[in-house]
Amino acid sequence: MLWGSHKKVCDIFVMSCCYSRRVSRKSMTVLAILAPGQGAQTPGFLGPWLDDPAARDQLSELSEVAGIDLAHYGTEADAETIRSTDIAQPLLVAAGLVAGRALLADAPAPDVVAGHSVGEITAAGLVGVLSPTDAMAFVAVRGRGMAEASAARPTSMMAVVGGKPDEVLAAIEAAGLTPANNNGPGQIVAAGTVEELAVLSENPPARARLIPLSVAGAFHTVHMQPAVAQLDALAGSLATAAPTTRLLSNADGTVVADGAEFLRRLVAQVGNPVRWDLCLTTLADLGVTGVLELPPAGTLTGIAKRNLKGVALFNLNTPDQLADARAFVAEHAGVTA
Numbered sequence: 001m002l003w004g005s006h007k008k009v010c011d012i013f014v015m016s017c018c019y020s021r022r023v024s025r026k027s028m029t030v031l032a033i034l035a036p037g038q039g040a041q042t043p044g045f046l047g048p049w050l051d052d053p054a055a056r057d058q059l060s061e062l063s064e065v066a067g068i069d070l071a072h073y074g075t076e077a078d079a080e081t082i083r084s085t086d087i088a089q090p091l092l093v094a095a096g097l098v099a100g101r102a103l104l105a106d107a108p109a110p111d112v113v114a115g116h117s118v119g120e121i122t123a124a125g126l127v128g129v130l131s132p133t134d135a136m137a138f139v140a141v142r143g144r145g146m147a148e149a150s151a152a153r154p155t156s157m158m159a160v161v162g163g164k165p166d167e168v169l170a171a172i173e174a175a176g177l178t179p180a181n182n183n184g185p186g187q188i189v190a191a192g193t194v195e196e197l198a199v200l201s202e203n204p205p206a207r208a209r210l211i212p213l214s215v216a217g218a219f220h221t222v223h224m225q226p227a228v229a230q231l232d233a234l235a236g237s238l239a240t241a242a243p244t245t246r247l248l249s250n251a252d253g254t255v256v257a258d259g260a261e262f263l264r265r266l267v268a269q270v271g272n273p274v275r276w277d278l279c280l281t282t283l284a285d286l287g288v289t290g291v292l293e294l295p296p297a298g299t300l301t302g303i304a305k306r307n308l309k310g311v312a313l314f315n316l317n318t319p320d321q322l323a324d325a326r327a328f329v330a331e332h333a334g335v336t337a
Helices: 003-027 047-051 053-066 070-075 079-083 085-104 119-126 132-151 165-174 194-202 222-235 259-269 276-285 299-307 319-332
Strands: 031-035 112-115 155-162 178-182 187-193 208-212 290-293 312-315
Touching: 031 085, 031 119, 031 299, 031 319, 047 053, 047 070, 047 085, 047 319, 053 070, 053 085, 053 132, 070 079, 070 085, 079 085, 085 119, 085 132, 085 319, 112 119, 112 276, 119 132, 119 259, 132 222, 155 165, 155 194, 165 178, 165 187, 165 194, 165 208, 178 276, 187 194, 187 222, 194 208, 222 259, 276 299, 290 299, 290 319, 299 312, 312 319
Parallel strands: 031 112, 031 290, 290 312
Antiparallel strands: 155 187, 155 208, 178 187
16 A cells, blocks of 8 residues: 555544544433333322422323323322322323423433333323323323223232242243233233232242232233223324434333334333333443433332443432433433434
């Protein structure tokens, strides 16, 4: 190679390296915003947000769509009342949408967004796949449909904590149950009929604890198919758009760039397992450095603490945390591609 050509190539290489270093420094920070699923709600958790007139107005609009008084259930109702599926699910999505609007109005966009189970609807509303009102219409039908399906036959769920993953899955299958939630190593939730859960209790996997969950049905299993049918009928009337940032799917942890496809997955998710373990793998592969969980926060950051070592965590639960939350977002939001 002639020296002139060699020098030109070297110059290009040096320029490329400088550019790579600039991109690398910016890309070193990757922010994930997560939305929790059913069971995270606690009595009165929406109370502090009602001091904001914009939040009150948004909740009022969402309440009209859902057909329930979200402000009442989020501030005055007791734990047993808000445990009901048809109340808990709209309440959780409303909380995430209200907090997400307040947070992101004056903050950089996140690099990736994901939600656990019903939290996927919150995520879809935050990134524009569904409008906030369509997200609420969807979750209202979802909550009622799942409540009705749960009433058809006594079913429930049980957490299996610890044990070897292969042995845990084998014991769940042997009992006729479904691994409805896989939340990472040592955290699998089995779901099915009460008779099947009794079989698992009598034949637990080695070195595992079984914890019955206080839920009304076997969510994310074949027992929810009536609710799937209702959502499928509704989905055709909803407009979708491409997400404004990376959006992960509970089905397989992949990034879904098509709004209509994500809506299809939201419908199917009700009757299929939640693979949060695969979402965690994708978050790790993306190099996430900061995780912010929307209210009621704590569950997903707890899982992240165990599975995404070294990642900074922020639980957003009250509006007086917004300034710190925006600073956290600004610190970790990187290059969204």
